[in-house]
Amino acid sequence: MEDIDDILLSRKTAFTFNVLHTLLDASGRDVELQNYADSFTVFAPPDEAFGRLKVKTPFDLMQDIDKLNLLLTFHMVPLKLMQADLLQLLREQAAVGVTGTGRESRPTLELGTISGHPLHVRMLEHLMVEHARVLQADVTTDNGVVHIINRILWPPGLSEESFHGNVPFHTAV
Numbered sequence: 485m486e487d488i489d490d491i492l493l494s495r496k497t498a499f500t501f502n503v504l505h506t507l508l509d510a511s512g513r514d515v516e517l518q519n520y521a522d523s524f525t526v527f528a529p530p531d532e533a534f535g536r537l538k539v540k541t542p543f544d545l546m547q548d549i550d551k552l553n554l555l556l557t558f559h560m561v562p563l564k565l566m567q568a569d570l571l572q573l574l575r576e577q578a579a580v581g582v583t584g585t586g587r588e589s590r591p592t593l594e595l596g597t598i599s600g601h602p603l604h605v606r607m608l609e610h611l612m613v614e615h616a617r618v619l620q621a622d623v624t625t626d627n628g629v630v631h632i633i634n635r636i637l638w639p640p641g642l643s644e645e646s647f648h649g650n651v652p653f654h655t656a657v
Contacts, residue, residue, distance in 0.1 A: 487627045488526055497620060499530035499632050503542040507536050510546040523564030523628040525595075527603070527613050536635070539644045548647050557599035558639040564628045567596070567611060567621035574607050593643045601639040613637065 487496065489508070492501040507513075534542040545552050565573075572592065577591035593605040603613055611618040615632035623630040638644075 486625055488524075488625045488630060491625050491630055492528065492622055497632060498618055499532075499620070501528060501530055503531050503534040507542065507545060507552060511549055511556055513553065513556050516535075523560040525563060525628055526566045526630045527559045527561075527616070527633045527637060528619075529559070529616070529631050529633055530619075530643055533633070534637050537644055540647055545647055551642060551647055554599050554639055554642055555636070558597050558601055558603070558637050560598040561583055561595045561603065562598055563595075566624075567618070567631070570611065571607065574605065574619060597635075597639075598637060599639055603637065 489505070491497075491510070492505045516623075545555065571591050574591045577593055590606050590608065594602045595605060597603055606612045611621065613631070614637050615631055616635040616637055618631050619634050620632040623632065
């Protein structure tokens with residue numbers, strides 16, 4: 485089997501991840517994915533999700549490595565969570581009455597990310613992570629699982645517009 489970084493480069497799904505892989509490489513996170521000893525979950529937006537950026541290009545995001553790292557680590561959970569695990573945890577939330585607020589009164593699962601900001605998972609018509617739909621779940625790897633999502637996940641306080649492009653590229657050591 486392959487690790488998460490290998491899966492992003494392969495053509496084992498109907499989606500391509502050239503942009504995500506390039507961003508991981510520019511930030512040095514690709515090394516972390518290759519060397520991470522424990523299993524974890526990556527919610528991976530494919531190239532077409534990055535193509536929907538309105539203000540910046542995907543490569544403008546590489547100009548501010550600190551913000552890029554925050555963005556990328558918001559897509560990573562330090563546990564291996566298959567879709568069945570997520571659905572089971574949501575059922576457990578429903579059984580104890582933990583729900584979202586306002587219109588979204590369905591059970592909401594809060595997952596801690598490597599960024600330190602929580603991701604919120606719900607089951608509507610489809611499995612949702614924040615406002616992204618899971619397009620394909622359970623792409624298994626040696627060091628975790630990849631769930632392919634239809635959009636970029638923006639952590640609190642970070643947006644496409646907040647990338648100013650004044651920090652040089654990261655160089656891997």
